[in-house]
Amino acid sequence: MITSDSAIAEYAGFARHLSQIAGRIILPHFRAVLAVENKETGARFDPVTIADREAERAMREEITRVYPSHAIFGEEHGVTAGRESLTWILDPIDGTRAFIIGQLHWGVLIALNNGERPIVGLMHQPYTGETVLGSRMGAQWSRDAECNAIKTRSCARIEDAIVCATDPAMFKRNGEREAFDAIARRSKMRRFGGDCYSYCLLAAGLIDLVIEAALKPYDIQPLIPIIEAAGGVVTSWSGKPAYAGGQCIAAGDRDLHRLALEVLSGAANDS
Amino acid sequence: MITSDSAIAEYAGFARHLSQIAGRIILPHFRAVLAVENKETGARFDPVTIADREAERAMREEITRVYPSHAIFGEEHGVTAGRESLTWILDPIDGTRAFIIGQLHWGVLIALNNGERPIVGLMHQPYTGETVLGSRMGAQWSRDAECNAIKTRSCARIEDAIVCATDPAMFKRNGEREAFDAIARRSKMRRFGGDCYSYCLLAAGLIDLVIEAALKPYDIQPLIPIIEAAGGVVTSWSGKPAYAGGQCIAAGDRDLHRLALEVLSGAANDS
Numbered sequence: 001m002i003t004s005d006s007a008i009a010e011y012a013g014f015a016r017h018l019s020q021i022a023g024r025i026i027l028p029h030f031r032a033v034l035a036v037e038n039k040e041t042g043a044r045f046d047p048v049t050i051a052d053r054e055a056e057r058a059m060r061e062e063i064t065r066v067y068p069s070h071a072i073f074g075e076e077h078g079v080t081a082g083r084e085s086l087t088w089i090l091d092p093i094d095g096t097r098a099f100i101i102g103q104l105h106w107g108v109l110i111a112l113n114n115g116e117r118p119i120v121g122l123m124h125q126p127y128t129g130e131t132v133l134g135s136r137m138g139a140q141w142s143r144d145a146e147c148n149a150i151k152t153r154s155c156a157r158i159e160d161a162i163v164c165a166t167d168p169a170m171f172k173r174n175g176e177r178e179a180f181d182a183i184a185r186r187s188k189m190r191r192f193g194g195d196c197y198s199y200c201l202l203a204a205g206l207i208d209l210v211i212e213a214a215l216k217p218y219d220i221q222p223l224i225p226i227i228e229a230a231g232g233v234v235t236s237w238s239g240k241p242a243y244a245g246g247q248c249i250a251a252g253d254r255d256l257h258r259l260a261l262e263v264l265s266g267a268a269n270d271s
Numbered sequence: 272m273i274t275s276d277s278a279i280a281e282y283a284g285f286a287r288h289l290s291q292i293a294g295r296i297i298l299p300h301f302r303a304v305l306a307v308e309n310k311e312t313g314a315r316f317d318p319v320t321i322a323d324r325e326a327e328r329a330m331r332e333e334i335t336r337v338y339p340s341h342a343i344f345g346e347e348h349g350v351t352a353g354r355e356s357l358t359w360i361l362d363p364i365d366g367t368r369a370f371i372i373g374q375l376h377w378g379v380l381i382a383l384n385n386g387e388r389p390i391v392g393l394m395h396q397p398y399t400g401e402t403v404l405g406s407r408m409g410a411q412w413s414r415d416a417e418c419n420a421i422k423t424r425s426c427a428r429i430e431d432a433i434v435c436a437t438d439p440a441m442f443k444r445n446g447e448r449e450a451f452d453a454i455a456r457r458s459k460m461r462r463f464g465g466d467c468y469s470y471c472l473l474a475a476g477l478i479d480l481v482i483e484a485a486l487k488p489y490d491i492q493p494l495i496p497i498i499e500a501a502g503g504v505v506t507s508w509s510g511k512p513a514y515a516g517g518q519c520i521a522a523g524d525r526d527l528h529r530l531a532l533e534v535l536s537g538a539a540n541d542s
């Protein structure tokens with residue numbers, strides 16, 4: 001599977017274009033009265049908004065129009081098969097809970113997967129106008145006319161690390177919470193409440209670790225090319241590729257990643 | 272202590288002016304490499320930035336220039352006595368931890384206290400350009416040219432409530448965490464990571480409860496006029512005025528406030 005630099009640049013530009021389409025649809029629903037449906041019948045609260053579904057539908061239409069042979073895998077509307085191995089992975093609103101209560105750490109997530117791994121990844125926050133983009137051509141954080149290359153920072157010790165997770169309630173399996181807490185307790189600072197935004201802060205060298213569980217493929221694949229292009233590493237808790245979601249760890253520093261895995265691997269469910 | 276409507280309007284405008292001064296100083300330091308000092312010598316991590324100190328100094332200079340008889344109480348530089356009972360309460364960056372890791376839920380907090388209670392309150396987020404302002408003249412959320420009146424929403428049951436707190440680690444005293452958890456478990460949703468921003472979301476009718484502990488007077492006083500003008504209520508966990516900080520609860524609905532106090536009052540330390 002070889003994709004040329006010019007193709008990567010084209011797809012990265014198209015990902016930006018898609019995120020603008022999604023953002024324009026989503027933004028009027030942000031902090032408006034929302035018709036929140038409940039995706040699951042069980043007790044867990046999993047809000048799905050009109051914005052989520054309409055934004056994904058518009059992105060799918062645009063992909064089908066421009067790249068009719070590409071496949072699509074979206075959070076809301078599932079899989080559309082393609083005639084080649086390229087698949088667009090769409091999460092129109094990552095951080096739905098943050099979105100519905102008016103917080104700012106949510107975003108449109110888009111990845112292009114080449115059949116093996118994500119090769120272009122993007123996070124877009126329509127309210128702040130920020131876009132974070134990564135591919136083997138590099139990682140950039142842009143807002144309005146500004147566009148800056150980003151890179152992760154060095155941090156070789158857990159004791160010096162700032163560690164984030166979206167919510168302690170995501171650690172549901174045996175030993176997950178204990179493993180997270182073992183790192184958080186040793187760290188310099190631990191913050192909850194980030195969703196996709198935390199991974200972008202890590203890529204920009206503002207935090208050192210994101211440790212999460214129970215992720216979906218579309219939650220993590222768009223963030224992997226960003227973090228890798230910025231110099232960081234994303235794996236499962238046992239050090240394997242994180243493309244499938246589940247238990248994920250992102251680190252800005254490879255030594256820190258190794259040290260964190262020593263703690264997490266005992267609670268890994270894919271080892 | 273009587274303050275006329277025209278005086279309130281003038282002070283509210285001045286609070287906006289102060290927040291712009293602070294924002295212009297703070298913003299260049301946001302997501303830049305920060306010289307983070309450690310305010311305490313103990314193990315607790317309490318970052319203070321150059322931005323924090325410079326922004327407060329500039330606000331104090333402007334207050335002294337325009338209202339030389341007013342008193343000032345700021346997070347960074349303490350108390351300056353005045354010749355009348357009006358005191359400006361300043362917290363240049365509420366949510367310092369969020370600020371230093373590049374998150375967005377932090378803000379400039381400003382209150383005017385009349386010797387008894389805060390009568391004007393303001394939150395300003397310089398990166399997003401948002402300002403939330405409250406006084407007996409009303410509560411507004413503004414951004415760029417947009418300015419909307421805000422009000423809290425009805426929510427009479429804990430089971431229907433969305434409850435926020437900045438961090439579970441803020442509940443340090445006996446029974447505090449248990450009391451918070453007792454409400455959070457019954458609630459529809461519980462989110463961590465908000466600082467001042469959560470109180471503004473409550474005033475705007477997007478969440479229902481903020482329950483916190485270990486607050487300082489300058490953390491909460493600027494938010495009280497906003498929430499009260501929007502129709503909500505802020506008290507200590509025993510239902511007393513929350514001007515001194517400590518254990519605070521904000522509710523958008525008075526019935527919900529009463530129900531939450533029934534749970535929290537057992538862990539109240541001012542009853």
